Amino acid sequence: MFGGIEAGGTKFVCGIGTGPEDIQTAQFPTSSPDITLRSVLDFFKAAGSQVQAIGIGSFGPIDLHRASPGYGRITSTPKPGWANFDLVGAVRKELHLPVAFDTDGNAALLGEVRWGAAQGLSDAVYITVGTGIGGGALVHGQLVHGLVHPEIGHLRIPHDWTRDPFPGVCPYHGDCLEGLASGPAMQARWGVPAGTLPPGHPGWELEAQYLALGLVNLAVTLSTGRILLGGGVMQQPHLFEMIRKEFARLLNKYVQHDEVIDHLGRFIQAPALGGRAGVLGSLVLAEQAVSAEAHEWAGERA
Amino acid sequence: MFGGIEAGGTKFVCGIGTGPEDIQTAQFPTSSPDITLRSVLDFFKAAGSQVQAIGIGSFGPIDLHRASPGYGRITSTPKPGWANFDLVGAVRKELHLPVAFDTDGNAALLGEVRWGAAQGLSDAVYITVGTGIGGGALVHGQLVHGLVHPEIGHLRIPHDWTRDPFPGVCPYHGDCLEGLASGPAMQARWGVPAGTLPPGHPGWELEAQYLALGLVNLAVTLSTGRILLGGGVMQQPHLFEMIRKEFARLLNKYVQHDEVIDHLGRFIQAPALGGRAGVLGSLVLAEQAVSAEAHEWAGERA
Numbered sequence: 001m002f003g004g005i006e007a008g009g010t011k012f013v014c015g016i017g018t019g020p021e022d023i024q025t026a027q028f029p030t031s032s033p034d035i036t037l038r039s040v041l042d043f044f045k046a047a048g049s050q051v052q053a054i055g056i057g058s059f060g061p062i063d064l065h066r067a068s069p070g071y072g073r074i075t076s077t078p079k080p081g082w083a084n085f086d087l088v089g090a091v092r093k094e095l096h097l098p099v100a101f102d103t104d105g106n107a108a109l110l111g112e113v114r115w116g117a118a119q120g121l122s123d124a125v126y127i128t129v130g131t132g133i134g135g136g137a138l139v140h141g142q143l144v145h146g147l148v149h150p151e152i153g154h155l156r157i158p159h160d161w162t163r164d165p166f167p168g169v170c171p172y173h174g175d176c177l178e179g180l181a182s183g184p185a186m187q188a189r190w191g192v193p194a195g196t197l198p199p200g201h202p203g204w205e206l207e208a209q210y211l212a213l214g215l216v217n218l219a220v221t222l223s224t225g226r227i228l229l230g231g232g233v234m235q236q237p238h239l240f241e242m243i244r245k246e247f248a249r250l251l252n253k254y255v256q257h258d259e260v261i262d263h264l265g266r267f268i269q270a271p272a273l274g275g276r277a278g279v280l281g282s283l284v285l286a287e288q289a290v291s292a293e294a295h296e297w298a299g300e301r302a
Numbered sequence: 303m304f305g306g307i308e309a310g311g312t313k314f315v316c317g318i319g320t321g322p323e324d325i326q327t328a329q330f331p332t333s334s335p336d337i338t339l340r341s342v343l344d345f346f347k348a349a350g351s352q353v354q355a356i357g358i359g360s361f362g363p364i365d366l367h368r369a370s371p372g373y374g375r376i377t378s379t380p381k382p383g384w385a386n387f388d389l390v391g392a393v394r395k396e397l398h399l400p401v402a403f404d405t406d407g408n409a410a411l412l413g414e415v416r417w418g419a420a421q422g423l424s425d426a427v428y429i430t431v432g433t434g435i436g437g438g439a440l441v442h443g444q445l446v447h448g449l450v451h452p453e454i455g456h457l458r459i460p461h462d463w464t465r466d467p468f469p470g471v472c473p474y475h476g477d478c479l480e481g482l483a484s485g486p487a488m489q490a491r492w493g494v495p496a497g498t499l500p501p502g503h504p505g506w507e508l509e510a511q512y513l514a515l516g517l518v519n520l521a522v523t524l525s526t527g528r529i530l531l532g533g534g535v536m537q538q539p540h541l542f543e544m545i546r547k548e549f550a551r552l553l554n555k556y557v558q559h560d561e562v563i564d565h566l567g568r569f570i571q572a573p574a575l576g577g578r579a580g581v582l583g584s585l586v587l588a589e590q591a592v593s594a595e596a597h598e599w600a601g602e603r604a
Contacts (some may be wrong), residue, residue: 217523223446300551
């Protein structure tokens with residue numbers, strides 16, 4: 001059995017199991033690190049010695065470079081008490097288990113690649129459009145990390161000033177993708193929560209335009225094989241077809257591959273695991289940690 | 303010894319050697335496939351049995367998926383005679399050697415990673431800004447391929463309509479990055495070749511703005527460790543500092559890593575191998591082909 005923690009900005013989802021069939025989950029609100037971690041650690045302690053390793057998919061930005069002195073920490077979040085919090089350290093210290101650590105977006109993508117809507121693919125992207133816009137990317141079967149980790153929400157895209165004089169809500173960039181197309185951006189622009197706008201509202205057309213521009217940028221940079229769109233704003237089935245249509249119009253058949261020309265219905269789709277993608281992907285991270293640490297321990301003994 | 307071919311839209315650069323110290327090169331204009339390939343093949347035949355394998359870094363788009371029936375071909379180029387031309391097949395048929403195939407951008411990046419300005423990095427990007435804008439990307443030490451291969455030049459970026467009413471020159475997308483910032487875009491906008499604009503000309507400020515927007519998109523998608531900018535338009539030393547300044551302003555310290563905050567002088571720089579990056583990187587492709595094909599042959603014999 002493995003343990004998974006989806007560490008989110010509003011809640012921590014914890015799970016124990018081997019996959020979607022047998023996972024047992026519990027969730028705890030994200031309050032102070034002390035209070036939240038207490039609940040999380042007690043949940044895993046109650047499971048006793050069944051759990052071999054813990055995987056954590058965390059909100060960020062985080063430090064996930066093992067050679068870094070800050071490895072395992074949430075870094076510059078504005079969330080009170082969590083900036084610079086050593087999440088991996090706190091879990092490892094009490095549970096004495098191997099711990100794997102990645103972003104929430106990367107964890108959700110791993111879950112979808114193992115059991116969901118990107119099953120078996122070596123190149124895919126997961127994007128969540130909600131209170132922010134974030135995501136994860138897989139290239140040649142490996143999660144993209146680079147210097148830090150991807151921050152897909154902060155892509156710069158053409159801002160349609162004529163139709164949309166709204167300046168954007170990102171405190172860093174104003175009108176980046178997150179600034180223009182996140183849930184709070186829609187709410188600030190239209191004065192009501194995104195979910196209450198009716199399907200024919202012009203806000204959806206604008207939303208589809210901005211998201212499609214972001215998707216085109218991922219398609220030409222990563223030449224990715226599939227894009228999964230989750231999160232609160234995407235709980236509108238009509239929005240998917242609008243995004244696909246705009247994506248096709250913008251890309252204009254420049255990328256010559258069946259997947260992005262004839263199979264847009266699967267190329268751009270919803271995640272299959274819903275709210276469980278993150279915690280299930282964290283189990284996969286844990287599984288990977290077991291083999292990685294076995295490797296390291298063998299090295300230390302030698 | 304390995305053989306390298308940088309197959310470009312205006313010339314083919316061929317080389318034989320093991321690296322920058324001993325490479326012997328020759329170049330041939332890109333005319334018809336028959337005429338150009340004749341010169342290329344004769345160059346390698348004259349070298350006799352010294353060459354163990356050939357690497358090709360080609361202009362594109364190309365089909366580089368080995369399982370595809372079109373593997374080894376240049377696909378949809380408007381260049382007369384070259385559309386659908388089986389470049390790998392033509393080389394393999396006469397030289398009877400293992401052949402590796404990738405994009406010109408990926409090959410140049412490999413050269414820079416082995417011997418140049420991105421030495422030893424596992425995550426880097428190479429961009430050429432000239433008659434078009436293209437490039438290659440390395441993630442976790444592997445060249446990015448995905449469905450087809452990256453087409454970095456076709457990133458969508460904010461078009462500064464107020465300062466720049468020019469509609470862009472890309473026949474597919476109008477004002478994508480290549481449409482706004484390639485050499486032909488500068489020439490069409492200002493009426494003179496980019497290289498003749500003096501350093502204080504407003505065209506350079508606009509160019510730095512557009513390129514920096516593209517670089518920000520690569521930084522937030524790949525979280526890449528270094529960006530090398532080559533090609534004709536980049537033969538202006540003053541342009542680099544303008545791009546770095548605009549990149550820093552746009553990113554606004556959102557990516558918390560020394561490399562993109564304190565070390566922009568090396569994060570954004572010129573390639574070190576100049577015009578030889580492509581052919582040198584093709585030698586690396588050839589070297590990789592030898593081990594890959596040895597593997598395959600072992601499999602076939604078994």
